[in-house]
Amino acid sequence: MKKIGITANIKRPQTSEAIRKLIDWLDEHGGEYYLDIQLKDVIDSAEALIPKEQLSAKCDCILSLGGDGTMLATARAVGSSGTPILGINLGSLGFLTQQPEKALISSLEQIFNDNFEIEKRMVLEARTEPPVDTGKFFALNDVVIDRGAVSRLITINVASKYEEVNSYRADGLIISTPTGSTAYNLAAGGPIVHPAMNAIIICPICPHTLTQRPLILSGDLTLEMTVVNTPGVVSLTIDGQLSYSLDSHHKVIVRAAGHTINLIKFEDSSFFDVLRHKLHLGRFPKIGI
Numbered sequence: 001m002k003k004i005g006i007t008a009n010i011k012r013p014q015t016s017e018a019i020r021k022l023i024d025w026l027d028e029h030g031g032e033y034y035l036d037i038q039l040k041d042v043i044d045s046a047e048a049l050i051p052k053e054q055l056s057a058k059c060d061c062i063l064s065l066g067g068d069g070t071m072l073a074t075a076r077a078v079g080s081s082g083t084p085i086l087g088i089n090l091g092s093l094g095f096l097t098q099q100p101e102k103a104l105i106s107s108l109e110q111i112f113n114d115n116f117e118i119e120k121r122m123v124l125e126a127r128t129e130p131p132v133d134t135g136k137f138f139a140l141n142d143v144v145i146d147r148g149a150v151s152r153l154i155t156i157n158v159a160s161k162y163e164e165v166n167s168y169r170a171d172g173l174i175i176s177t178p179t180g181s182t183a184y185n186l187a188a189g190g191p192i193v194h195p196a197m198n199a200i201i202i203c204p205i206c207p208h209t210l211t212q213r214p215l216i217l218s219g220d221l222t223l224e225m226t227v228v229n230t231p232g233v234v235s236l237t238i239d240g241q242l243s244y245s246l247d248s249h250h251k252v253i254v255r256a257a258g259h260t261i262n263l264i265k266f267e268d269s270s271f272f273d274v275l276r277h278k279l280h281l282g283r284f285p286k287i288g289i
Helices: 015-028 052-058 068-081 101-112 271-278
Strands: 003-008 032-036 061-066 085-089 117-129 136-139 142-146 154-160 163-170 172-176 199-205 215-218 223-228 234-238 242-246 251-265
Touching: 003 015, 003 052, 003 068, 015 032, 015 061, 015 101, 032 052, 052 068, 061 068, 061 101, 068 085, 068 251, 085 101, 117 142, 117 234, 136 142, 136 234, 142 154, 142 251, 154 172, 163 172, 163 199, 163 215, 172 223
Parallel strands: 003 032, 003 061, 061 085, 085 251
Antiparallel strands: 117 136, 117 251, 142 172, 142 234, 154 163, 154 223, 172 199, 199 215, 223 251, 234 242
């Protein structure tokens, strides 16, 4: 792979230095590169700046520098093209951006030597009836329906192929991929699901009763969520970044998308290592002071 695309969170203090390191290495080793046009203040070459949505057509792979939010935005721009993405973590936690900043150049070397694997991650497709905006959205992490500014619980009916699944009375619902299981779903008490699984997770947000529990369902299902008799406006949020308003009786239909997001994975990176080191999975509590 010799053509590298670069996206980054320009608000991170170390971003400019990290990009310059990348460019210096690529210039030295005969690599081509294109940058998201939003990084225009970091580089002088106007020819190398293109809109984020065009990177996948120009590049063999894309490096996303920042946190998980930057990675999610990059995945949305890559869409169904299949162009592999590697996340470099310039933030604090980061589940999608598994490689640390100190591994920036070594990661690039492994990419140039084709010393990596591709990990396919499930994507959710959501559409609304009646349509809002384009009417169709794609999420690598989750689709969330919540009460927005409404100061009371909302009711959301969930069905699959005209079969009732459940009726949730809660602050909202998180419909998550396995990748998104360690994001909002986890914070709301949902289960951790291995990212290689084909599954859809439904997790209620602050449900009214203890009987409303998270569900792990087959990724082959199509789910239909209907907002019922809710005063005011309800919010639909895609990957925590795109937000739209829904009215009472709006429907949101969610299913697995026809494409995956391809993440670059190295031999020394492991999902279970991430759980142990970043979530402290299995660590015993300290006793005493």
